[in-house]
Amino acid sequence: MSIVFLRCLLTASKTYSTLFVNVHVNVNGVSIMTNSRSESVTIVQVAQEAGVSAQTVSRVLNNRPDVSAATRERILGVIERLNYKPNAIARGLVQRKTHSLGVIAAGLEKYGPLRTVIGIEQETRALGYSLLLSLIPDDATENQVVEALEHLLARQVDGVLWSAPEIGPNRAWLDSLLGRLTVPTVFMSMHPHPAVTVIDTDNRMGGNLATVHLTEQGCRRVAHICGPQSQWSALQRRLGWEDALRAVGQTPDAALLVEGDWTAASGYAAIRELIERVPDLDGVFAGNDQMGLGALLAASELGIRIPEQLAIIGYDNIPEAAYMQPPLSSIRQHLHDSGAIAVRELIRQITLQRAGNNSGEGQTILVEPDLIVRRSSLYAKP
Amino acid sequence: MSIVFLRCLLTASKTYSTLFVNVHVNVNGVSIMTNSRSESVTIVQVAQEAGVSAQTVSRVLNNRPDVSAATRERILGVIERLNYKPNAIARGLVQRKTHSLGVIAAGLEKYGPLRTVIGIEQETRALGYSLLLSLIPDDATENQVVEALEHLLARQVDGVLWSAPEIGPNRAWLDSLLGRLTVPTVFMSMHPHPAVTVIDTDNRMGGNLATVHLTEQGCRRVAHICGPQSQWSALQRRLGWEDALRAVGQTPDAALLVEGDWTAASGYAAIRELIERVPDLDGVFAGNDQMGLGALLAASELGIRIPEQLAIIGYDNIPEAAYMQPPLSSIRQHLHDSGAIAVRELIRQITLQRAGNNSGEGQTILVEPDLIVRRSSLYAKP
DNA sequence: TTGAAAGCGCTAACAT
DNA sequence: ATGTTAGCGCTTTCAA
Numbered sequence: 001m002s003i004v005f006l007r008c009l010l011t012a013s014k015t016y017s018t019l020f021v022n023v024h025v026n027v028n029g030v031s032i033m034t035n036s037r038s039e040s041v042t043i044v045q046v047a048q049e050a051g052v053s054a055q056t057v058s059r060v061l062n063n064r065p066d067v068s069a070a071t072r073e074r075i076l077g078v079i080e081r082l083n084y085k086p087n088a089i090a091r092g093l094v095q096r097k098t099h100s101l102g103v104i105a106a107g108l109e110k111y112g113p114l115r116t117v118i119g120i121e122q123e124t125r126a127l128g129y130s131l132l133l134s135l136i137p138d139d140a141t142e143n144q145v146v147e148a149l150e151h152l153l154a155r156q157v158d159g160v161l162w163s164a165p166e167i168g169p170n171r172a173w174l175d176s177l178l179g180r181l182t183v184p185t186v187f188m189s190m191h192p193h194p195a196v197t198v199i200d201t202d203n204r205m206g207g208n209l210a211t212v213h214l215t216e217q218g219c220r221r222v223a224h225i226c227g228p229q230s231q232w233s234a235l236q237r238r239l240g241w242e243d244a245l246r247a248v249g250q251t252p253d254a255a256l257l258v259e260g261d262w263t264a265a266s267g268y269a270a271i272r273e274l275i276e277r278v279p280d281l282d283g284v285f286a287g288n289d290q291m292g293l294g295a296l297l298a299a300s301e302l303g304i305r306i307p308e309q310l311a312i313i314g315y316d317n318i319p320e321a322a323y324m325q326p327p328l329s330s331i332r333q334h335l336h337d338s339g340a341i342a343v344r345e346l347i348r349q350i351t352l353q354r355a356g357n358n359s360g361e362g363q364t365i366l367v368e369p370d371l372i373v374r375r376s377s378l379y380a381k382p
Numbered sequence: 383m384s385i386v387f388l389r390c391l392l393t394a395s396k397t398y399s400t401l402f403v404n405v406h407v408n409v410n411g412v413s414i415m416t417n418s419r420s421e422s423v424t425i426v427q428v429a430q431e432a433g434v435s436a437q438t439v440s441r442v443l444n445n446r447p448d449v450s451a452a453t454r455e456r457i458l459g460v461i462e463r464l465n466y467k468p469n470a471i472a473r474g475l476v477q478r479k480t481h482s483l484g485v486i487a488a489g490l491e492k493y494g495p496l497r498t499v500i501g502i503e504q505e506t507r508a509l510g511y512s513l514l515l516s517l518i519p520d521d522a523t524e525n526q527v528v529e530a531l532e533h534l535l536a537r538q539v540d541g542v543l544w545s546a547p548e549i550g551p552n553r554a555w556l557d558s559l560l561g562r563l564t565v566p567t568v569f570m571s572m573h574p575h576p577a578v579t580v581i582d583t584d585n586r587m588g589g590n591l592a593t594v595h596l597t598e599q600g601c602r603r604v605a606h607i608c609g610p611q612s613q614w615s616a617l618q619r620r621l622g623w624e625d626a627l628r629a630v631g632q633t634p635d636a637a638l639l640v641e642g643d644w645t646a647a648s649g650y651a652a653i654r655e656l657i658e659r660v661p662d663l664d665g666v667f668a669g670n671d672q673m674g675l676g677a678l679l680a681a682s683e684l685g686i687r688i689p690e691q692l693a694i695i696g697y698d699n700i701p702e703a704a705y706m707q708p709p710l711s712s713i714r715q716h717l718h719d720s721g722a723i724a725v726r727e728l729i730r731q732i733t734l735q736r737a738g739n740n741s742g743e744g745q746t747i748l749v750e751p752d753l754i755v756r757r758s759s760l761y762a763k764p
Numbered sequence: 765t766t767g768a769a770a771g772c773g774c775t776a777a778c779a780t
Numbered sequence: 781a782t783g784t785t786a787g788c789g790c791t792t793t794c795a796a
Contacts, residue, residue: 003574003746040564042773053783058775066781088536089474090773094788098471100514100537108500109701118490121517125530130537132482133515135503148507154470155482155512182422192385264705290702297705319491320672323646323679325707364385424789435767440791448765472789476772767796772789779784 041084050078061086088130092156097354100130101346102152104145106138106164110262111289111318112233112335116163116188119339127347132157136164138231142173149180159346163188163339165231184349186342189232192364197349199342199365201333203233206369207240210285210313210331213371215248218381219283219311223256225270225295227287237287237315256281260291267294275302282310282379289314289321292328296376300325311379317372329377333369341365423466432460443468470512474538479736482512483728484534486527488520488546492644493671493700494615494717498545498570501721509729514539518546520613524555531562541728545570545721547613566731568724571614574746579731581724581747583715585615588751589622592667592695592713595753597630600763601665601693605638607652607677609669619669619697638663642673649676657684664692664761671696671703674710678758682707693761699754711759715751723747 043061047054052071059067060075067075078084092098101124107113117133124131132155134148145164152160160181166174166189178195187198207224214222224241227234242252255277260266267286271294274281286292292314296306304310306326314321317332345365425443429436434453441449442457449457460466474480483506489495499515506513514537516530527546534542542563548556548571560577569580589606596604606623609616624634637659642648649668653676656663668674674696678688686692688708696703699714727747 003748043775044773054774055776055784056782059782062775068781071781085532085536087475087538087773089471089480089538090788091775092471092788093469093475093773093790094775096788108496114490114496118517121515125516125533130533131515133503133513134507135500150467151507151512154467156469156471264702268705293702294705297707297709300707320646320675320702323650323676325679325682327679366385425791426789436790437768437792438766441766444791450765453765469789472772473791474772475774475789476791478772765796768794770791770793772791774788775786776788777784777786780782 040087041082043084043086046075046078046082046084049082050075096156097158098130098156099128100132100155100157101159101161101343102132102134102155102157103161104134104136104148104152104164106136106140107262108135111316112333113163113165115335116339119336120161120163120343121339122336123340123343127343129158129343129347138165140164142176145177146180149177153180153182157183159183159350160185161188161342161346162186162190165233166190184346184353186346186349188338188342191232192362194362196362197345197364198362199338199345200233200367201335201338202366202368203236204240204243205366206315206331206333207237207285208243209240209369209371210237210315211241211244212247213329213373213377214283214285214311214313214379215244217283217307217311217377217379219379221256221278221280222283222285223258223274223278223281225258225260225267225274225284225286225291227260227262227291229259234287241285260287262288262290264290264294264297267291268298269294271295271298272302275304283377284310284312286312286314289316289318289328289330292321292330292376293324296324296326296328307376307378308380311377313377321372322374324376326376327374329374330372331369332372334367338365338367341367422469423464425466425468428457428460428464428466431464432457478538479540480512480538481510482514482537482539483541483543483725484514484516484537484539485543486516486518486530486534486546488518488522489644490517493698494715495545495547497717498721501718502543502545502725503721504718505722505725509725511540511725511729520547520610522546524558527559528562531559535562535564539565541565541732542567543570543724543728544568544572547615548572566728566735568728568731570720570724573614574744576744578744579727579746580744581720581727582615582749583717583720584748584750585618586622586625587748588697588713588715589619589667590626591622591751591753592619592697593623593626594629595711595755595759596665596667596693596695596761597626599665599693599759599761601761603638603660603663604665604667605640605656605660605663607640607642607649607656607666607668607673609642609644609673611641616669623667642669644670644672646672646676646679649673650680651676653677653680654684657686665759666692666694668694668696671698671700671710671712674703674712674758675706678706678708678710689758689760690762693759695759703754704756706758708758709756711756712754713751714754716749720747720749723749 043054043057047057060072105117121131136144136148189200190198226238229235245252258270260270286295295312299306313329315331317330321328321330425436425439429439442454487499503513518526518530571582572580608620611617627634640652642652668677677694681688695711697713699712703710703712
């Protein structure tokens, strides 16, 4: 057994081949035979061993009723003894159904997309399906997207979960995509579209909840640090903010809006910008909690007391929000649930389609978020 | 198109079926035929269309040299025209190689495991493989683990990446697992073992780096908030802490050690505990940045100035660390790289095994972390 | 350079 | 209740 230590050379390019390898330690000649190249057991071998035809074994495997109890017992015994496991690939080929779903996701380093994918995975497995994961960059080119999709389709996934942010209002792009979707597909973030099913959280409602909360605290100049406006969810949150301002008779002011990129760094920069632009700023709705964190630090460095002078609320309700200084109010989404709902909806569509009931009609389901109040938003109206 | 709004009933159980459904809006009868149930194109159809046999098409698909340029061109044209995509399932069945890898992962809600999986996914796709994702709980039972594994193996993955924390020092459990691993497997976190390949970051070195940094700042009473000691990485970080204390002539004191569960909440609680136990505490090495965040808040609430009175360092170097109050020093790991390295190593082993060179010998590769100094650890020795 | 035959492991459809 | 036949879409092997 040898132990090798690697030190990454960060100034060089990021690929493995350019890593500086530093061998430190011992080789010792232990050699345990792990797994001999044993050919795996097939249904025919089980059948022979049990003295029946492969078909009968297949019936047992698929829990068909038309097998005598005695035969079933005997076959189950042989299966156990030979440690036989059905080959899902072969089964998928003949049934034209692989019992696998593909998910195209982006931005897993962010809380929302990640939780959604985790919810998707758990429901997928709970329902007996496998999940093929395909990650694309947030700003993926059409080529990258198509490649990721073709990859999943070549694997004969039974359905696709589209968990990447919609890129811009590019309807043409979407249409080209829809043409390639030869299997049922559910989108996780997308403007409602008559031909597609969308399961999402209600970002506009969430943005509204956050902003109304601030105005109710007495804030009169509420800014918004929004996410990239090319992304549907970020756009909706901003509209929710505007709705809330209009509800108190204000016209959303461009000076109150700064676009960030979801990172704490961008939230930090946004506050410095806003403070300069808007001297009487008294509330900030950050489009996510990371940007909220950056806002908290910037305010602290500028000597602004949160929440007495400036109320701040984030979005996502990440676990860390409760431990920021001060603890950050936020909007909780039910991402895990919406991932699970999407999987169920997708499998429902797969089943329907197989039964020939292909409606072709899209449905949009929006899961409602809720407000979590912590100290950062308890503005003390002067 | 209908839009449905869902409000989650959190007091009820978490399953979809118990969600309270609230239908708000419009149905409109747009019905676009998305994808007709077109049977997909097969190699035989391409062959007929091109006036050749299926084998010749196969040769073109697999870039075999023994096809005349003219025939190749013609076939490629037909493939393009019919929009033919080879069926990877059928190919996998006959070749006994699916070009897919399975990853068993846990704890994706934590930064480290997530980045590792992202690294794995990217390298997997870059090398032309698919990735099947199987998540298990951090404290998975043997049954859950076996089920997840069997699931992947039934799908005929060519190899497995084990990215779940080793649970306890249970060698018997590992042996039972190894017996089931009928395909090459690489572990991401595991004590070195002669029969398995392990790609990991050097957590002991990291723990040591963190602690040495604190002692070099002049801290004399350095506590450690460790992760669950049943997990290999947490255990190694603790040993690194002990190494560093011994290096300055101290004997690690049980009073200086508190076990957390990686959450900010546990870091928060740990500081309150430590302050009570150790009045002259002057340094804390938190086993990850979330616990470090909790520690920062607790210290702040107790009126302890960081770093002047108490130096704190975390681990993982999450992006948010730079925006904590004060910015949190940390240990950066090259998780993305180690994920990528693991994939390469796994595919190497798959290739070797197919060539008959099954060494059966394990190798351990440790990627070295490095220290990131920010304000939280700049202790001012009294 | 190309084609015909066989078969990967399994199940659907029809036998009996 | 059980077996036989055929074939999913592709590649391998061998022959031409």
